[in-house]
Amino acid sequence: MNRLGIETISVLGLPPVAFVNLAADLGCAFISTGLTQLHINPHNYPSFSLLEDANLRREMIAAMRDRGVSISLGEGLTAREDADIRDRAHELDIMAELGIKRINTVSLDPDLGRTFDKFAILAEMAAVRGIETTTEFAPGLTVQNLTTAIAAVRHVGRPDFRLLIDTMHFFRSGSKLADLKALDPDMIGYVQLCDAPLKPRFDTYMQEAMTERMVPGTGEAPLRDILAAVPRHLVVALEIPLLSQAEAGVGPYERLLPCVEAARNLLAQLETLPA
Numbered sequence: 001m002n003r004l005g006i007e008t009i010s011v012l013g014l015p016p017v018a019f020v021n022l023a024a025d026l027g028c029a030f031i032s033t034g035l036t037q038l039h040i041n042p043h044n045y046p047s048f049s050l051l052e053d054a055n056l057r058r059e060m061i062a063a064m065r066d067r068g069v070s071i072s073l074g075e076g077l078t079a080r081e082d083a084d085i086r087d088r089a090h091e092l093d094i095m096a097e098l099g100i101k102r103i104n105t106v107s108l109d110p111d112l113g114r115t116f117d118k119f120a121i122l123a124e125m126a127a128v129r130g131i132e133t134t135t136e137f138a139p140g141l142t143v144q145n146l147t148t149a150i151a152a153v154r155h156v157g158r159p160d161f162r163l164l165i166d167t168m169h170f171f172r173s174g175s176k177l178a179d180l181k182a183l184d185p186d187m188i189g190y191v192q193l194c195d196a197p198l199k200p201r202f203d204t205y206m207q208e209a210m211t212e213r214m215v216p217g218t219g220e221a222p223l224r225d226i227l228a229a230v231p232r233h234l235v236v237a238l239e240i241p242l243l244s245q246a247e248a249g250v251g252p253y254e255r256l257l258p259c260v261e262a263a264r265n266l267l268a269q270l271e272t273l274p275a
Contacts, residue, residue: 004263005030005072005237007192009210011252012241013041015048016060022252024067026260030235031069033098034076035091040210042246051094061098072235073190074100074131079107079118079142089125096129102190104134104164107142115142116155123161132160134189138169139205146175153187162189165230166239168196168213171221172205180229188230192239193263195219211243216262227270238263 006023008031014022016033023031035051050057064070074095077088095103105122107115123133137149149163165180165188194213198220202208216223227236240259242250 002029003236004028005235007032007237007239008034009241010238012246013038013045014252015045017063020063020067020069023069026256030072032073032075032237033071035094071098071100074103077103077105079109079115081109085118085122092125092129102132104136106136109142112142116152119152120156123156123158127160134162134164136164136166139173145173146179163187164190166192167221167223167226168194170226177225185231191230191234191236193236194240195221211241213240215259216266223266228273
C-alpha cells in the first residue's frame with residue numbers, strides 16, 4: 001500500500017496542478033492542500049486561489065484523476081478568537097468538490113474551552129459533507145501537546161474527529177511515547193513526517209516549523225518509535241519545507257526526492273516489526 005503523501009508547505013507555493021504532477025513523479029499517492037497559495041513562495045510561482053477559481057479546481061481534479069493522486073488533507077481551517085467557525089462553510093463546500101475526505105484544524109483562539117467548542121462545530125459541519133476532521137497540536141498553538149489534544153478529541157466526542165500526529169511537534173512539545181502507545185488506535189487519523197534536532201535552530205518555533213525541517217533520519221526525532229506506535233494503514237505525509245534550499249535554486253523534485261526515499265526506507269523498517 002502506498003501510504004506516502006506530500007504536504008503543501010513542503011512545496012512552498014507550487015500551484016495545484018504542478019503539485020499533483022510532482023507527487024505522482026515522486027511516486028506519492030497523496031497531497032494536502034489549502035485553498036489559497038502559501039505565503040512562503042521563494043520561486044515566485046504565479047498566485048492562485050482554489051477558492052475563487054472554478055476552472056483551476058476542474059483542472060486539478062482532472063490531473064488527480066489522470067495521475068492517480070488524491071488529496072489526503074484539507075488545510076487552513078484555523079479556529080481564531082474573533083471569527084465564527086461557521087463562516088467556513090463555503091470553504092468546506094469547495095473541499096468537498098475537490099474530493100477531500102479529511103480536513104485538519106488548529107486553534108489560535110487562546111480560550112481552550114471556546115477552542116474545543118469550535119472544533120466540535122467544525123467537525124459537525126464537515127461530517128455533513130462526508131468529511132472527517134483531525135486536530136494538530138504544537139508549541140505555540142492553543143492545543144500545545146498530546147494530553148490537551150486528547151482532551152479535545154474527548155470533548156468533541158465524535159468517531160470522525162481524530163488526532164493528527166506531526167513528528168516534530170510531538171517530540172518538541174514534550175509529549176510522551178508511552179501516552180501515544182496507550183491510546184486507542186482509532187483516535188489517530190493522520191501522520192505528518194519530518195525530522196528535527198532536539199534544540200531549536202530559529203528565534204521562534206513556528207519559523208523553524210514553516211521553513212526548515214529535516215529529511216527523516218538526519219535529525220534527532222524518535223521517528224521509528226512514533227511510527228511504530230500509530231496504525232500502519234494511515235497516510236504518512238512529508239511535511240518538510242526546505243526554504244534555504246529553495247532560495248538557493250533547488251527545485252521541489254530535487255528537494256523532496258531524498259525525503260521520499262528516506263521515508264520509504266523508514267516504513268520498510270517498520271514492516272520487520274510485529275504489528
